[in-house]
Amino acid sequence: MRRTKAVRWAIALSVVLIAGACASKRARANDEDRGVTIAVQNNNWNTIVVYAVSRGLSLRLGEVTTGNTVNMRAPRGMDLSTSDFRIRIDPVGSRNTYTTPSITLGLGQTVRVRVENQLNQTSFSVS
8 A cells, every 4th residue: 555655756847847847848839929129121132141240259140132121039148138239231243331230139029121222221129
């Protein structure tokens, strides 16, 4: 009888531990789904390279060819809650670049950048 009770406790404990592990995995997946998206629409004649810039660190996110829109994810390790986060646009073959003013972001937000042929007419919004 004692042995049966011990086995029941072991089974119950195993079920609780497994359920807890599954729940934390779901929570991590939801956090990843709620990461920051950067949607870049390129109306520039050149292919552009997109960088995330924060605290002097510049990370390449990807490139967008002329006439296309690409969704990118902000790097996980980059602190987006500071007022120092920016997006830099670097057209291939050009000496000109465009950098957004400082942007403060939270999980689940989207930054939409519309790159124009005249870089000083480039705009962005956060939603």
